[in-house]
Amino acid sequence: MTGPDPRNSAPESPEEAASGGTLITSLALRQRAGGIAVPAVTVVIAFLMGGIVVLATGHNPLIAYRDIFNGAGLNWIFHPTTSLVPTASYNLSQTLLQTTTLILCGLAVAFAFRCGMFNIGGQGQYFVGIYVANWLGYDFAGMSPVPHILLCIVAATLAGAVWAGIAGFLKATAGAHEVISTIMLNWIAIWIGEWLFGDGGPLQNAANKAVPISNDIANSAKLPVFWGQQQLQGLDVGFFVAIAALVVFWAILNRTTMGYEVRAVGFNPEAAAYGGINVKKNLIRAMAISGAFAGLAGAIDMTGYLYHYGQTDIPFSSVGFLGIAVALLGRNTAAGTGAAALLFGALLFGTTHGLTSNVIQPELAGNLTYIIQGLVVLFIGADVLILYVWNTRRKLRRARSAEAVSAR
Amino acid sequence: MSSLAERLENPLSARLRNPAVTGYAGIAAGVFAAFLTIPPIQARAVTWPILVGIVAAVLGIWTVTRGRRRLGWGAVAAGLLGIALGILATRSSVGNLNAVFDAALIAQTFAFTTPLIFGAIAGMFSERSGVVNIGLEGMMLMGAFWGVYGADKGGSWVVGIVVGMGVGAVLALVYAYFAIHLRADQIVGGTAVNFLALGITGYFFFQLYNGNYIPEGASTIPNFNIPWLGSEHFLGPAIGHLNIMVWAGFALVIGSYVVMFKTPIGLRIRACGEHPRAADTVGINVYAIRYGCVVLSGILAALGGVYLSDGFGGGTFVNNMTDGRGFIALAAMIFGNWRPFGAFGAALLFGFSSAIALRLQVYSASASTLFNILPYVLTLIAVAGVIGRTIPPAADGKPYKKQ
Numbered sequence: 001m002t003g004p005d006p007r008n009s010a011p012e013s014p015e016e017a018a019s020g021g022t023l024i025t026s027l028a029l030r031q032r033a034g035g036i037a038v039p040a041v042t043v044v045i046a047f048l049m050g051g052i053v054v055l056a057t058g059h060n061p062l063i064a065y066r067d068i069f070n071g072a073g074l075n076w077i078f079h080p081t082t083s084l085v086p087t088a089s090y091n092l093s094q095t096l097l098q099t100t101t102l103i104l105c106g107l108a109v110a111f112a113f114r115c116g117m118f119n120i121g122g123q124g125q126y127f128v129g130i131y132v133a134n135w136l137g138y139d140f141a142g143m144s145p146v147p148h149i150l151l152c153i154v155a156a157t158l159a160g161a162v163w164a165g166i167a168g169f170l171k172a173t174a175g176a177h178e179v180i181s182t183i184m185l186n187w188i189a190i191w192i193g194e195w196l197f198g199d200g201g202p203l204q205n206a207a208n209k210a211v212p213i214s215n216d217i218a219n220s221a222k223l224p225v226f227w228g229q230q231q232l233q234g235l236d237v238g239f240f241v242a243i244a245a246l247v248v249f250w251a252i253l254n255r256t257t258m259g260y261e262v263r264a265v266g267f268n269p270e271a272a273a274y275g276g277i278n279v280k281k282n283l284i285r286a287m288a289i290s291g292a293f294a295g296l297a298g299a300i301d302m303t304g305y306l307y308h309y310g311q312t313d314i315p316f317s318s319v320g321f322l323g324i325a326v327a328l329l330g331r332n333t334a335a336g337t338g339a340a341a342l343l344f345g346a347l348l349f350g351t352t353h354g355l356t357s358n359v360i361q362p363e364l365a366g367n368l369t370y371i372i373q374g375l376v377v378l379f380i381g382a383d384v385l386i387l388y389v390w391n392t393r394r395k396l397r398r399a400r401s402a403e404a405v406s407a408r
Numbered sequence: 409m410s411s412l413a414e415r416l417e418n419p420l421s422a423r424l425r426n427p428a429v430t431g432y433a434g435i436a437a438g439v440f441a442a443f444l445t446i447p448p449i450q451a452r453a454v455t456w457p458i459l460v461g462i463v464a465a466v467l468g469i470w471t472v473t474r475g476r477r478r479l480g481w482g483a484v485a486a487g488l489l490g491i492a493l494g495i496l497a498t499r500s501s502v503g504n505l506n507a508v509f510d511a512a513l514i515a516q517t518f519a520f521t522t523p524l525i526f527g528a529i530a531g532m533f534s535e536r537s538g539v540v541n542i543g544l545e546g547m548m549l550m551g552a553f554w555g556v557y558g559a560d561k562g563g564s565w566v567v568g569i570v571v572g573m574g575v576g577a578v579l580a581l582v583y584a585y586f587a588i589h590l591r592a593d594q595i596v597g598g599t600a601v602n603f604l605a606l607g608i609t610g611y612f613f614f615q616l617y618n619g620n621y622i623p624e625g626a627s628t629i630p631n632f633n634i635p636w637l638g639s640e641h642f643l644g645p646a647i648g649h650l651n652i653m654v655w656a657g658f659a660l661v662i663g664s665y666v667v668m669f670k671t672p673i674g675l676r677i678r679a680c681g682e683h684p685r686a687a688d689t690v691g692i693n694v695y696a697i698r699y700g701c702v703v704l705s706g707i708l709a710a711l712g713g714v715y716l717s718d719g720f721g722g723g724t725f726v727n728n729m730t731d732g733r734g735f736i737a738l739a740a741m742i743f744g745n746w747r748p749f750g751a752f753g754a755a756l757l758f759g760f761s762s763a764i765a766l767r768l769q770v771y772s773a774s775a776s777t778l779f780n781i782l783p784y785v786l787t788l789i790a791v792a793g794v795i796g797r798t799i800p801p802a803a804d805g806k807p808y809k810k811q
Contacts, residue, residue, distance in 0.1 A: 053608075053611065057611075057612075057615050118595050120542075120595070120599065170788070170791065170792045173792075174791070174792045176788075176791040176792050177791065177800075179542070179595050180738075180739075180742060180787070180791050181788055181791055181792075183735055183738070183739075184739065184784040184785075184787050184788045184791075185784075185788070187732055187735065187736075187781075187784045188781050188784045188785065188788075190732075191777060191778065191780045191781045191784075192778075192781070194777045194780075195774055195777040195778050198773060198774065198777050199773040199774070200772070200773060200774050201774060201777075315728065315731070321599070321603070324596075324599055325603070328596065361614070363610075363614045364611055364614050364615060366610070367606075367607045367608075367610035367611035367614065368607065368611060369607070370603050370604070370606045370610065371603075371604060371607035371608060371611065372607075373603045374600045374601070374602075374603030374604030374605075374606075374607055375600070375604065376600075377596060377597075377599055377600035377603060378582075378586060378592075378597060378600035378601075378604070380596075381586065381592040381593045381596035381597050381600065382586055382591075382592040382597075
């Protein structure tokens with residue numbers, strides 16, 4: 001099928017784009033309004049404001065941020081081979097473990113965004129992936145490793161796709177807003193988990209009925225670890241799966257007919273329908289693919305390093321929501337999502353388990369992550385802020401080219 | 409001399425044969441079938457719920473044949489459900505039944521309902537003016553922490569309420585600035601508010617209380633004891649000693665209905681939510697109305713939070729105390745079709761299901777846990793349009809740009 005690239009039909013100036021007011025036109029604006037300037041500025045502002053909170057409560061923000069940096073293991077890059085800092089390589093492997101999850105959860109949000117939908121239900125789809133992977137990983141013990149791992153991952157990915165597909169289906173057939181239905185599906189998934197692992201639940205461990213935790217998955221369902229030791233939660237090959245997912249995300253959107261249709265629906269559903277694209281089918285499909293990424297995240301976590309899950313883990317997991325910040329900061333592109341996932345992965349581990357600091361306790365720093373996350377999401381969503389950056393950039397560029405002309 | 413046919417023509421029986429009346433009577437009979445078997449009536453014979461349930465189903469079928477199909481099938485379903493629940497109840501022990509269904513269930517339902525009422529009415533004001541408020545959860549959480557902080561440090565629950573309302577208003581103002589002036593996507597902005605609230609309350613809870621509990625003895629919001637209702641008969645434990653915030657919640661429902669549908673300011677709010685350009689043309693300041701509604705929304709949601717920590721919770725706070733109540737409130741608002749009494753009914757249903765879920769533990773922990781899913785499934789069904797379609801305000805979530 002040949003048709004005009006929908007990007008060309010986007011309004012010429014960002015001011016016009018902003019007046020459209022729909023989610024996707026403002027996303028298109030974000031896409032166009034200048035490189036990595038907006039995300040970079042956003043992150044700097046968010047860290048500054050977080051620093052002010054730290055300062056106001058009587059801690060030194062510079063030392064706090066240095067300790068968080070070290071806690072995330074990012075100091076490893078200064079001395080990768082020497083063992084000056086023995087914990088650095090361990091911390092970095094843990095940061096990358098979080099990054100793996102966040103890449104996939106970020107892609108889940110980003111894919112739906114590209115089709116003009118807001119998948120706020122990444123958390124629920126992630127949980128569903130966790131449950132299915134745990135169930136198959138334990139109940140199908142005795143299979144040989146490769147098929148067992150594949151079974152767990154494929155089934156959990158499909159489960160995530162179905163869970164999100166419900167929201168896509170409701171949107172396509174009944175016009176139910178996907179934000180509402182995915183929020184509801186999140187809570188349904190949470191309570192199902194409470195039931196599965198809880199007292200007398202079907203996935204509760206066989207050994208001790210007083211503890212609301214699942215069984216460990218069989219060894220044949222565990223992903224191999226390539227950095228660190230399996231007993232100490234080393235980095236598993238799921239990391240490469242996440243990297244591959246970034247490539248797949250890019251390829252689907254930019255190199256396939258399906259991706260073209262998804263983007264066309266995202267830019268303008270009426271125009272897409274007029275061009276012969278089945279909008280309803282694409283809404284369901286985009287949502288299902290989106291959920292597949294989140295389900296895959298759950299499967300990779302379960303087979304990669306968690307191995308079991310419990311009632312108390314459920315309220316502490318927020319990777320699905322962090323995925324929103326990752327996708328928005330990464331501007332819903334593959335490369336951007338990867339970079340943003342590394343940033344938030346480092347924050348997530350560096351402020352909690354990895355942190356050793358005399359200045360700021362992990363309990364404070366962990367909540368600082370939420371504050372920074374909130375500020376990033378708040379600022380990145382503001383059109384006028386982006387317009388301002390866009391216009392300044394244009395003025396700068398014009399001034400520079402004028403200088404270049406006069407210099408000649 | 410009047411024949412049978414003539415007598416059937418008289419107005420009362422004509423009204424009784426109206427399919428709407430028979431349909432609702434069928435639903436009521438279905439509910440009654442289950443109600444018969446629980447305290448205080450507590451019929452122990454299976455016959456009664458079955459008989460009444462069959463009456464409900466017959467009324468339903470009759471309604472279906474007269475054209476009101478959805479209502480009729482609803483009555484049939486209510487009848488069958490009533491029979492099923494009735495049989496279940498007659499099979500279970502009297503002791504268990506009395507443990508689940510006692511007068512305190514009513515008080516507990518109201519306790520669970522109140523934060524939802526505040527949240528749902530808060531959401532209604534914001535969304536009726538055209539600003540989607542996903543951030544209810546965060547505003548409620550801020551109210552919960554800063555409310556109990558105010559009550560603890562200020563020495564009085566009144567201070568707590570004032571501080572909570574103030575913090576809710578400030579957070580809502582920040583959100584309003586981004587949603588209205590900066591035209592940020594409102595879902596994204598609301599999500600940001602939730603993250604911010606989670607981080608700020610968690611950070612300051614640890615900073616100010618060093619990770620410990622809020623010390624006992626913080627001034628809590630008092631109960632309103634109705635003098636002539638002791639605890640001897642049914643009404644005493646049911647409504648005799650409710651928290652004053654519960655009564656405030658009931659008043660809020662009535663008050664918000666009057667403001668929204670019976671006053672000029674309510675008309676203006678609704679105009680901004682339905683067609684902001686038209687409202688602007690006739691001289692309504694859309695930005696001012698929207699700012700006012702979002703800030704009011706923050707204040708009300710925060711009040712729900714203060715009740716949670718300093719009333720219901722008895723002067724405590726834990727991290728992420730609201731635990732999704734803001735989202736249930738949002739669901740109640742949608743389920744109630746953006747109307748005060750609709751939202752109240754939905755909040756009551758969701759509060760009742762939470763109270764029942766807590767008590768079902770005498771039967772089985774699993775069943776009790778699964779019962780918590782009910783509000784979310786009901787909302788999902790409601791937005792899917794299976795039971796009547798929910799219709800949001802036309803300009804809900806769309807930023808307005810002055811020309």
